[in-house]
Amino acid sequence: MEKDARPNWDSPMQFVLACVSYAVGLGNVWRFPYLCQMHGGGGFLIPYFIMLLVEGVPLFYMELAIGQKMRLGSIGAWTAISPYLGGVGLASVVTSLYLCLYYNIINAWSFWYLFHSFQSVLPWAVCPINANRTAPIEECERASPTQYFFYRETLNISSTIEENGGIHTGQALCFLLTWVITYLCVVRGVQSTGKVVYFTATFPYVVLFIYLIRGFTLHGAVNGVKYMFTPKMDQLANPTTWINAATQIFFSLGLGFGSLIAFSSYNQYNNNFERQAITVSLINSGTSIFASIVTFAIYGFKATINYENCLERTRILLLNTFNLAEDTINMDNVFEWIEKLNATYPEQFNEIANDTGNCDLEKELATAVEGPGLAFIVYSEAITNMPLSQLWSVLYFIMLLLLGVGSMLGNITAIITPLQDFKAASLFLAGLVCLFCLLLGLGFTTTSGNYWFTIFNDYGATFSLLFIVLIEVITVSYIYGIKRFEKDIEDMLGHRPNWYWKIMWVAISPLLLIVLFVFYIVNYIMGGTPTYQAWDKEEVSFKTDKQTNRLTEGQTYADRHLTPPRSVVE
């Protein structure tokens, strides 16, 4: 028995589950439904699937092939391909390091919400009362309880990125817990990771399925699903739709981080990764669609509840202003009564005219949210309206945790594997990496931490990944040579890759990546001074267009749905 034999996955199933767990992440839940809504509902599936076939699967296949052939992490693998291009591997490791620094803070938030779900009244369901016991706290009153809980009690957010307050102790504790768990999962390498992924890959589907059933039985859920799936085909003419589809596929599969190379380097030499690559990519896209059905059912429910609350408020207002008996107006004839009263008592009606008649179901459905805002604000608000909300809350946040931890495992492995290939690595390498990321990541638990998180999320890795993967595919196709690559695959699988794969690697995928890259550069240049949205305690709403100095950059929320760059949490 060789002492230095490379550890292996216990079975090919572990490898597939590890890839699924890595690729299926938070972005499937909070980015894809948003894109679907912005780009014409069901029609978005067309560019999405075209990009999957043209860009996603070929690049995924390529990375798995490299890892399995070279049996080294990203640095070693690329150095073996061409000694001048070892830097590509190093770039992957650095990008993974950036991601590891800030990604775990999302898991810390999930833990925070999970722990707070074990109360009789969910803390984000009601506003806390002020010191006089006369009314709810003003900041909460002007915003909403869920927003208040997220921005004030979870983040304790400051009003600008320059104000660095202290560390939020609760956050820091949850952050520590997340890193300890991450360490526990990677401490024995693939032996431990391989066991953990059985759970992290499968349990989210259980929760999604439960939520699907719960979602469809909610009042008004069908409105949301109908709204989502009615295709608006005119969006297909918009080039942004295609760019967003390509970007989504690219970041969702987690290409360029070196995680796929690391995972496949632990495979048996003759493992059939071709079938696995197709399977994992299809599972990833299928999960996105599945999650967006659930999300839109929840949206429909939330919109219907808001609409009905609005109608109720209008009804009460009319009753009180015109002193009518309680049962004259009910939910169905609110609008008729508005017209009647406007006609009969115009002056009196004018006084309250601003507060009536602005209940619109379409408008409620059209509010699209993405990112942490969707996961932690919109979803938790919907949960408070469900019966037995503690149970749903616990299930939901466990699902978010598993999605996040699964992706985290991939990225940590992407750092540890290349370092372990250098035999000088110590026994405690995994622990050191986790400790390093923990200490630096504590900065995200400060009061301005969310703004730094936004910077890292938007700018930390997007550009670099596109560049890395572009160099990767050009290297494999031209520098290493497509013929050598073909032979390697034949050596491993027993058959040469199809003409389809070769055309993708040599021509189509590089071309597509160059187009994406150019688009990002143009956007970046034309974007002007970047701005970010800040939560101001006094004004309690998002201040837009807050100019910042050159050291701090961000992107306004308003700009996001028009133009990428996109966050890496996909």
Added chain:
Amino acid sequence: MLDKILFLLCLASALADERCMPDTPHGFQVRLSIKTALGDEAYVWNENEMFLFRASLAFAMRNHMNGQQFEVSNIIVCNETMRVSFWFIVTSPLDTSQLIDQENVEAAIRQSRNRINSAFLLTDKTLEFVDILPTLATLYTHPTPPWLIVFGVVMGAVGAGIIIMLVSSVVQKKRKTNGKPQDKDDDEETRVKTVENGDAHDGVHNMSFSEDERFTKM
């Protein structure tokens, strides 16, 4: 129903006090939403209910201003509507031409708000005293925040997992280093055994040889 309301209005006008009017500086407006609160079990608002209201207000005033014996006649009601909303003012029991000022009335109502509400099976929201803010009940604050408890449990479990992992890896290492000298002894013994038996443990088992043995045994 309609004639009852008419009767009420006549009664109200009979008891009309010019000082009681909408937006009076000495009184408050009250709004009841009985159907919203009770649905099918809603009771009909009639003069008996109004009597109960005036009596409970008198009770609240007695509680707040100790010693003064407020009667139902000290609570004057006007401008009743179909909404079930009306205005009221409070006169002093000692001198009916004097009105109790707003602050005292407000304080009295705040003090006994719960009792007034329960007399009518309503809540702060459905029995509204316009411009009197209800004293909101604060949520129960636990001595230890519950999230900290759950965190402690999870952290403890994870910590135990790490310790188990470290201990098991140390134990495995110890077994290996103890096992190696023992394995060497075992190897020597088996080698000796193989020499004694003449049986080859390594190498391919020779099929033809074994078949011959059987024949010869026979």
